[in-house]
Amino acid sequence: MLARLLRRILFSQMALGALLGWAASQRYGGALWLLLGAIALPCATLVGVNLVSALKSRAPGEPAAHWWRAWLGETVAEFQTFVLRQPWTVQAPVVLPATGGTPQLPVVLVHGYLCNHRLWDPVATQLRARGHAVLAVNLEPVFTSIDDYAAIVEAAVQALRQHAGTAQVLMVGHSMGGLAIRAWMRAHGTAHVARAITLGTPHAGTQIDAYPRTPNGRQMGWNSAWLQALAASESAELRALLRIAITPQDNIVYPQRAQTLPGITPTVFDGVGHVQLCTDATVIQWLLNQLRDNSGQFTVVGQPA
Template sequence: MTARLQRALMAVLLAALAAWLAWALPRWPLLAAAGALLILFGYAAVLGAECALMHWANRGDPAPRASLAQVLRAWWGEAGMSPRVFYWRQPLRANAVPDLLSPGPGAPQRGVVLVHGYLCNRGFWNPWLQALRARGQVCIAVNLEPPFGPIDGYAATIDAAVRRATAATGLPPVLVCHSMGGLAARAWLRAWPDAAARVRRIVTIGAPHHGTWLARFSGRENVRQMRRRGPWLRALRAHEPAGRAALFTCWYSNCDNVVFPASTATLAGADNRFIAGVAHVGMAFHPQVMRAVLDECAA
């Protein structure tokens, strides 16, 4: 469903571009070019607004505050990364890299389950799937559907993937989760009393463990659940036993333009790993993050 929504958005943008150029180009060529740039790259302005809000909201956060140069570099990197994810991998290549359910000879024996975030699908993980398949490691990337449903509703999808990975290897897998996927993993732990014993490690990348400031701008159910100090997050924390956070490795950044303030992506008692100057989507594909997480999956 997410792929269809994003293909529809692409079609609307292309239709708007064609209509604008057909009308404006014969009359005002320079204005036509400016409007075309706005249609094609208007998302970069939205990212810029997010980065400005993020930098403002981080002013009192315990994480080291980013410099303006870091914020600009993060915005530029995210502006380049977003089309690759939202205009290519997810709408057009969501099933291009299949799961691997048979470990290769000499490959790490533990499987990996990849859990995407809000408004994403399994195509988000294509570079990770390619890396895992290249070394023969069992890997499964889920689709969390429906895209605007409650976070608790994704628990069954995660449980099915964990069981498949375990059946393929005989070992509890590692979960790697981006953004809202980290909350979906915690919802899965709450839904199945034995779930913590069936997973080796949960790695979250830019996950809104304590909510995010941006969630106030949407009424979608899963976004409401990500509001800071909201009732769903309070109930989730109240259900978690002491020491649960020790199961987690949490990556976070002072330039995350979606999950901020920065320390909202950490958990007390987890292995919290800070990376400076990297935006939300780009964090999942940063070489340092990918290398460290893939090494952890192979350990």
């Protein structure tokens, strides 16, 4: 379970930080160093890793102001996601009913690599307030073929259809989650999907790791054979269901502007980081608008379309 792995990493960092703080207290005096070390080391690690990835992925010609804004926003988003939310997940994903608004098609939310369903907390709250029932899945095991996730996505689709009484659902995937949705459509068809939206998905693959060691990591490698086969299997009708959002400051998926598919013009969000695509207010509003376009397709199972 990813949450357990993240807790172990976080506690290990805090323990090492406390040890360094104890060493500082022996030199300078004061027990406060232990607390400062335990807090500072995890934060410093996150900031440092994020800075390195942002520098490594920086695309030539992109405005410096956008890069700095994305780095800051991504650092905040990653802290909220990887420190405050995801490590503390203890319950399995469940269908979250709408809390307001006119009833809309339900939404399946599919997270990316090294994430879990808590990534979607800000998005799920907004969706539910606007009439969407929501089910955010957990893609586990963490390290396996993306094709293995099709069964998880299919179970979520059927659970939401039964809950809402609809013939179709809406799909949203972040990063690898967008590929999991496409793999699901290859395996199960498109009859039950009204629209599929991807945020920061490596449709062309990413160059972040030259030698990926996990099955899904290799599949997401730049121009991988798996990605080529997936694209070759897709029809124009399937592509018509897709909407793609990217950011030129994506610090995980790059080359950034290559992350699209034939026949699709991506929506570009400047000054936004990779994880931040799931927390940024402008991106979320765009997402809500894209999903609202399908409100007229709300169809109750068993009734004529």
